Amino acid sequence: MVFADLFFLYCFLPLCLICYFIAKKLKTKNLVLIIFSLVFYAWGEPLYVLLLLFSAAMNWFMGLRIGQNRDTKKGKIMLGVTIAVNIGFLVIFKYLGFLVENFNGLFHAGIPVPQISLPIGISFFTFQAVSYIIDCYWDTVTPQKSFRKFLLYLSLFPQLIAGPIVRYSVVEKEIDKRSVSPLTICLIFSG
Numbered sequence: 001m002v003f004a005d006l007f008f009l010y011c012f013l014p015l016c017l018i019c020y021f022i023a024k025k026l027k028t029k030n031l032v033l034i035i036f037s038l039v040f041y042a043w044g045e046p047l048y049v050l051l052l053l054f055s056a057a058m059n060w061f062m063g064l065r066i067g068q069n070r071d072t073k074k075g076k077i078m079l080g081v082t083i084a085v086n087i088g089f090l091v092i093f094k095y096l097g098f099l100v101e102n103f104n105g106l107f108h109a110g111i112p113v114p115q116i117s118l119p120i121g122i123s124f125f126t127f128q129a130v131s132y133i134i135d136c137y138w139d140t141v142t143p144q145k146s147f148r149k150f151l152l153y154l155s156l157f158p159q160l161i162a163g164p165i166v167r168y169s170v171v172e173k174e175i176d177k178r179s180v181s182p183l184t185i186c187l188i189f190s191g
Contacts (some may be wrong), residue, residue: 012040020180028153030175038165040157041120052155055089058082059129060150063136071137079137083130090126094117105177121160128154132168141169149175 015038023029042049058078062082069075093116100113132153135141144150152175153168 012036018105024190025055026176030148033045033156034148034152037089037152037157037160038131041155041160051089051093051122052125053151055086055125057147058081059133059154060144060147063133063143063150064145066133067136067139070112070139074095075137078135082133086126086128086133090122093122106126116143124160124165125154127165128168131165144168144172161167 005161007109016032018037036144038049038052041052059082065164066075066078066082082165095111096116100111103109104111104113131140132150136143144153153166153171159166
């Protein structure tokens with residue numbers, strides 16, 4: 001789904017906003033945003049929502065572990081492995097075909113070029129996850145204990161495909177305490 005799509009503009013977004021403003025508690029509002037974000041993400045390729053969920057679970061868990069071990073050799077190893085796995089996903093899904101084509105061209109090899117469809121927003125959620133993991137290691141953020149809150153940070157659909165890459169420290173407090181009114185939404189969308 002893209003932001004300029006009529007279904008998004010006239011159905012998905014209004015339904016999301018209605019559900020958001022009907023919800024009374026912030027916890028419920030956050031759940032509404034998570035559900036709509038996952039539906040938005042799954043719209044193009046439903047299977048890739050599992051990749052997003054796996055990435056969120058892995059980075060959330062490793063953020064907690066890295067936070068507990070930040071000044072140790074074990075913490076450095078966990079940091080390196082987590083960054084490598086994140087970048088590995090990005091390489092597999094975004095650059096593997098390119099790499100195989102170049103390898104075949106350079107070495108006259110006949111390796112079949114994989115035809116992997118690109119998961120929507122993989123660069124954004126991967127780099128957000130990497131920045132979060134690094135911030136946990138550097139002790140610039142407290143690792144998020146709630147998987148649901150971390151998933152909201154990583155999957156929020158308005159920035160998932162268009163950016164910008166947002167550091168966790170910028171939105172950390174707004175996940176738990178924010179004030180949004182219909183007027184605020186109108187001002188945001190009017191430019």
